[in-house]
Each structure stands twice: as structure tokens, then as C-alpha cells.
């Protein structure tokens with residue numbers, strides 16, 4: 001089976017789709033495929049049922065910076081295909097893509113099923129929810145001419161009508177236009193993120209909020225309302241991202257919610273539309289979910305290492321779940337047998353001790369802990385440092401205040417940010 005990978009840095013969407021279809025289609029990622037020995041441009045076009053439309057080949061050449069369609073592809077190298085991959089909503093291709101035309105939807109369906117029959121893909125999009133949309137069906141006329149000649153670069157979170165700048169492959173969180181420091185992921189209220197200092201310039205951070213997508217994580221109850229771990233971990237992580245970006249860091253929000261920016265409400269609505277960097281669907285299976293995230297991080301880590309940017313850190317944030325009466329202060333896990341990770345976790349711990357002594361006074365000592373733990377993301381990532389933060393016990397009334405009150409969410413994010421700013 002040919003190796004298919006949906007790579008993180010291919011967030012290029014054909015603005016030709018902007019007029020047709022919805023936001024998700026406009027920002028859908030392009031598929032990447034690893035070439036095998038003997039592959040040429042036209043053979044790979046053939047295999048993916050794209051060869052009949054010259055526009056597909058034109059886009060392939062453009063996406064991969066290749067001059068001629070007679071070029072031999074390099075075995076083992078990944079190439080971007082003029083095929084967008086997006087999350088199928090389980091009900092219809094038309095509502096998934098925002099394209100009303102019945103015939104177009106049938107064409108897309110048939111294309112996906114044809115590749116399945118051919119063995120080019122091994123999953124049925126209705127099950128895997130991974131819908132492939134070939135360029136020609138939406139963007140080319142019947143003579144195989146692209147209605148708009150070449151694709152533009154675009155980032156996933158672009159709001160309709162909001163012009164977005166190209167997300168450089170390793171530039172971290174994208175802005176809406178060059179250096180305007182407007183980050184759509186934070187939502188309108190917090191998008192504008194002024195540069196406060198450059199103390200984190202050259203430092204790379206991968207922020208992982210726990211769970212997400214089909215997995216809400218642990219759930220607690222407060223005043224009859226369900227608190228979902230993934231929503232609160234997401235909001236604290238998003239606030240941490242903003243802290244790091246405001247100090248000049250390069251930071252990646254690995255789990256991403258297309259329509260929840262930073263939220264100030266106490267009760268954050270549980271939903272399951274989170275995706276991961278590159279607009280990829282979050283798998284149901286836990287191992288696959290964790291593997292997907294670490295693969296993304298490791299690919300970026302490798303790229304930044306190649307650029308000599310080795311100061312790279314993973315921070316994963318969760319909310320723990322224990323017996324209702326158990327109060328649990330923020331505590332830390334670090335990558336086993338990794339001194340740099342231990343030192344970082346100890347430093348975070350120290351900051352929390354100081355902050356809580358100020359906030360709580362001697363009467364209520366901070367009791368958070370630092371321990372090594374063989375957790376998947378800590379073990380499987382290759383960054384210089386990796387720590388895992390548990391924000392408290394989602395079942396406990398007292399601890400719930402730490403996540404329900406926005407100022408507390410902000411305080412925790414700031415403290416973790418300050419610890420990460422240590423020289």
C-alpha cells in the first residue's frame with residue numbers, strides 16, 4: 001500500500017474554492033503522498049485518477065515547485081497532490097463541503113469510491129470521515145482548465161472574507177496577514193496579540209491540550225452543568241499560547257478548535273469539532289490519537305532541528321479526575337530519565353509555590369508534585385524538553401474554581417508561561 005501522509009505544512013487551499021464551498025473546504029489541507037521508485041508526474045496523476053484534467057497536473061507542478069510534467073519523482077519523497085482532504089460530517093457531501101450542486105457531490109463520492117476500489121486508498125470516507133476532493137471537480141471546466149490557474153496559500157482558521165497570509169511551514173501559529181500579529185485562533189476579542197517582549201525569540205513550543213475531537217476527556221459536574229476536561233484544558237492552553245506569542249516565541253497549537261477562541265465564560269460548552277494541526281480529524285482510537293499528535297510534533301521538531309533551532313519544548317495540559325472530596329493542586333509530570341524535562345518541571349513547580357504563597361498565604365500551602373511518568377506524548381516526542389501539567393481534580397468543588405473562573409485559567413497559563421521563559 002503506497003504511503004499516504006497528510007502533512008502539517010501543506011495548508012494551501014485554492015482560493016478558487018473560496019467562492020464555492022464553505023470555510024472548511026476553503027481551508028482544507030492538501031494530501032501528500034510518498035513517491036515510490038519509477039514514479040513520474042503523469043504516472044502518479046494516473047494512479048489518483050487525475051490525469052484526464054491538465055489543471056490537476058498544473059496544480060501538482062505548482063504545489064511541488066516542479067517545472068515539467070515529465071519529471072521523474074524521487075522515491076521516498078513526499079509530494080503534495082491536487083486533492084484536498086476534509087472532515088466528512090457523516091450526513092452529506094453537500095453539507096460537508098457547502099456546495100449545493102448535487103452532480104458535483106456525486107462526482108466527489110464516486111471519485112472517493114473509485115480510489116477505494118482501485119486500492120489507492122484503503123478507507124471508506126463514510127467511515128474514516130476523510131473526504132478527498134480532487135482539484136478538477138471543483139476548480140476546472142470541462143476542458144480541464146482551472147477556473148483560477150494556481151492555488152494561493154491560505155491557513156485553516158481563516159474566517160470567511162478575512163484575507164489570511166501564507167502560514168510559513170515552520171512559523172508557528174499563523175496570523176491573518178504578514179506580521180499584523182492578528183491570530184485568528186484566539187477569536188475576535190483576543191486575536192490581536194501585541195509583541196510585549198522578544199525574550200522567547202528562537203524558542204519553539206508545541207502545546208497540546210488533552211483529548212479533543214471525539215474524546216472530551218474526564219467530565220465533572222457543577223451546578224448541574226457538565227464540565228468537559230478537553231474544553232478547559234483547551235482554553236488554558238490557548239491562553240498559554242497567547243502568552244508565548246506575545247513574548248516572541250514560535251508556538252504551535254496542536255489541538256485546534258475551528259470556532260472556539262479564548263472564552264471568558266465560566267461554563268465552556270462541550271463540543272467535538274476539534275481537529276489537529278493541518279486540519280486533520282482526531283481519530284476515535286486513543287493510541288491513534290496520541291500517535292497522530294506526536295507524529296505532527298516530531299515532524300516539526302525535526303524540521304526545526306535542521307534549521308538549528310534546538311530549544312524545543314512540549315507542554316501538554318490536562319485536568320485530572322479523582323474522588324469528589326480529593327483536592328489536587330496543579331501538579332507536573334516530566335519525561336522519564338530526562339534531566340532537562342525534570343529541571344523544567346521543577347522550575348514550574350517553584351513558580352507555583354511562590355505564586356500560591358503570595359495568593360494563599362501560609363495557611364493553605366501549595367501541595368502540587370513533580371514526578372516522572374512514562375506517558376505517551378512525553379515518551380514519544382523528540383523535543384529537548386517535555387512536561388505534562390494536570391490542572392486539578394475536575395470532580396472536586398474547590399479545584400473546579402481553578403478552571404471555571406477565567407481569571408484563574410489566565411493566572412495558571414501565565415505562571416506556566418513564566419516558567420517557560422526561564423533562561
Ligand SMILES: [Zn+2]
Pocket residue numbers: 210211217218229318319320
Ligand atoms: Zn486528560
